[in-house]
Amino acid sequence: MTGSAAGSGWRDAEGKALIDYPRPSVAVDVAVLTVQTGRLHVLVVDGPRGGNALPGSFLRPGERLAEAAERALRTKAGLVGADFHQLAMFDAPDRDDRGWVLSMAHGATLPRDELPVDAELVRVDGRTVSEPLAFDHADMVSRAVDDVRARYARRIDPSGLLPDTFTVLELRRLYEAVFDRPLPKDSFRRLVIDAIEPTGRMSTSGAGRPAELFRRSGDAELPAGASGLLTV
Amino acid sequence: MTGSAAGSGWRDAEGKALIDYPRPSVAVDVAVLTVQTGRLHVLVVDGPRGGNALPGSFLRPGERLAEAAERALRTKAGLVGADFHQLAMFDAPDRDDRGWVLSMAHGATLPRDELPVDAELVRVDGRTVSEPLAFDHADMVSRAVDDVRARYARRIDPSGLLPDTFTVLELRRLYEAVFDRPLPKDSFRRLVIDAIEPTGRMSTSGAGRPAELFRRSGDAELPAGASGLLTV
DNA sequence: GTAATAGTGTCTATCAGACACTATGTT
DNA sequence: AACATAGTGTCTGATAGACACTATTAC
Numbered sequence: 001m002t003g004s005a006a007g008s009g010w011r012d013a014e015g016k017a018l019i020d021y022p023r024p025s026v027a028v029d030v031a032v033l034t035v036q037t038g039r040l041h042v043l044v045v046d047g048p049r050g051g052n053a054l055p056g057s058f059l060r061p062g063e064r065l066a067e068a069a070e071r072a073l074r075t076k077a078g079l080v081g082a083d084f085h086q087l088a089m090f091d092a093p094d095r096d097d098r099g100w101v102l103s104m105a106h107g108a109t110l111p112r113d114e115l116p117v118d119a120e121l122v123r124v125d126g127r128t129v130s131e132p133l134a135f136d137h138a139d140m141v142s143r144a145v146d147d148v149r150a151r152y153a154r155r156i157d158p159s160g161l162l163p164d165t166f167t168v169l170e171l172r173r174l175y176e177a178v179f180d181r182p183l184p185k186d187s188f189r190r191l192v193i194d195a196i197e198p199t200g201r202m203s204t205s206g207a208g209r210p211a212e213l214f215r216r217s218g219d220a221e222l223p224a225g226a227s228g229l230l231t232v
Numbered sequence: 233m234t235g236s237a238a239g240s241g242w243r244d245a246e247g248k249a250l251i252d253y254p255r256p257s258v259a260v261d262v263a264v265l266t267v268q269t270g271r272l273h274v275l276v277v278d279g280p281r282g283g284n285a286l287p288g289s290f291l292r293p294g295e296r297l298a299e300a301a302e303r304a305l306r307t308k309a310g311l312v313g314a315d316f317h318q319l320a321m322f323d324a325p326d327r328d329d330r331g332w333v334l335s336m337a338h339g340a341t342l343p344r345d346e347l348p349v350d351a352e353l354v355r356v357d358g359r360t361v362s363e364p365l366a367f368d369h370a371d372m373v374s375r376a377v378d379d380v381r382a383r384y385a386r387r388i389d390p391s392g393l394l395p396d397t398f399t400v401l402e403l404r405r406l407y408e409a410v411f412d413r414p415l416p417k418d419s420f421r422r423l424v425i426d427a428i429e430p431t432g433r434m435s436t437s438g439a440g441r442p443a444e445l446f447r448r449s450g451d452a453e454l455p456a457g458a459s460g461l462l463t464v
Numbered sequence: 465g466t467a468a469t470a471g472t473g474t475c476t477a478t479c480a481g482a483c484a485c486t487a488t489g490t491t
Numbered sequence: 492a493a494c495a496t497a498g499t500g501t502c503t504g505a506t507a508g509a510c511a512c513t514a515t516t517a518c
Binding site: 093 | 293295320323
Binding site: 399400401417418421437438439440441442443444 | 467468469470471472
């Protein structure tokens with residue numbers, strides 16, 4: 001337990017003061033996912049050894065992991081307002097050749113238009129990034145995709161990739177991008193219709209009949225069978 | 233990224249060598265779940281401040297988190313052979329009054345008869361432990377329950393809570409314990425029957441018609457709708 | 465035989481998926 | 492008018508859940 005030893009005076013079974021053990025550096029890396037041209041993409045930055053890498057940072061004293069992740073995105077990509085989800089701690093002792101560095105991978109999601117116009121995005125095929133990334137960052141992207149799919153299968157656009165109001169078509173296009181598969185128009189509508197709130201307003205559509213605008217309903221969950229429709 | 237700075241000579245934006253930042257202690261805590269008398273229970277040990285706590289340990293140099301978790305279980309509870317799953321990093325700066333300690337919560341699962349006979353078990357109601365635990369360990373238990381349910385909804389007894397062969401009744405009793413709700417006998421059988429392998433052998437039952445013994449099938453997954461049946 | 469449990473046939477309500485149809489806008 | 496997209500009615504096949512029935516053991 002976190003509470004079994006350490007602190008000045010605490011000693012382990014062999015009599016060694018636990019506080020004296022060398023401590024690892026702790027880092028955070030963030031896979032920022034977005035949707036561009038109907039496909040999932042991940043934000044990358046220049047890595048320390050060249051090549052692409054996920055934005056990340058070292059944890060500072062007293063800081064929480066989510067704060068470090070927010071700081072990394074702000075300083076390295078000019079991003080604010082993402083919501084972070086812990087994915088996994090990557091802890092292979094040799095994963096970073098500069099020393100013993102544990103890294104907590106985070107997933108985040110932002111609409112394309114909240115990213116800088118010159119942000120470098122790499123396409124995600126299925127659940128894997130389409131070109132190599134530094135370190136174990138490609139594995140982190142896969143975990144981020146799994147996480148965003150699991151969350152989107154439970155609720156309607158929980159990370160706000162769409163604007164406040166949207167049509168059912170826009171919502172379906174988003175889900176087709178997230179789950180990387182076509183979704184039948186009528187079944188999809190019936191699946192989500194009870195989990196979104198109609199606004200009276202209509203979309204100023206380009207062509208064809210205008211579609212009604214909906215907004216996310218506070219806490220509405222998708223039916224349990226939704227994961228079947230989405231992931232099969 | 234984990235690779236943006238640090239190492240001798242690397243400096244952050246303010247010119248401070250990142251390697252010089254104070255580093256947190258990193259610990260692991262393990263919520264070992266088991267089934268006793270048809271209910272989920274969690275293994276606890278004596279905490280450093282009295283009261284019950286999850287077994288845990290500090291991470292040692294070069295060690296992986298799973299190794300630290302295995303060592304914690306071996307030295308504090310005499311357990312071997314559990315499979316660990318990372319749950320979340322608990323990182324509140326004040327979660328441990330002895331210093332800055334991050335703890336990676338792990339979930340593990342073992343059959344009751346692989347635990348010591350005198351192991352102290354606390355019942356789990358729903359997804360919360362039925363009595364207070366030290367630190368944030370009660371939250372860890374909830375996460376462990378969520379994790380084991382998610383894994384059991386995808387596959388048949390992936391953690392081997394049952395012996396190598398088992399009857400459909402034994403499997404159903406296990407799932408009723410894990411999901412904390414009664415499951416209809418016939419629907420449950422039809423749900424799992426294609427994901428387990430019949431052995432020719434029959435259970436030496438106490439009373440009634442003998443039941444066939446099955447074994448886990450290598451990779452068989454439960455249908456996607458299973459989560460509906462199990463969690464609704 | 466009775467008791468007890470294993471396993472199956474069947475009916476119903478629900479729902480995904482497909483298809484076609486109607487509705488309402490633009491040009 | 493033609494065209495395009497929104498939204499709905501309806502049929503079908505699959506299946507969860509309920510129920511009853513048959514099957515096979517112990518006593």
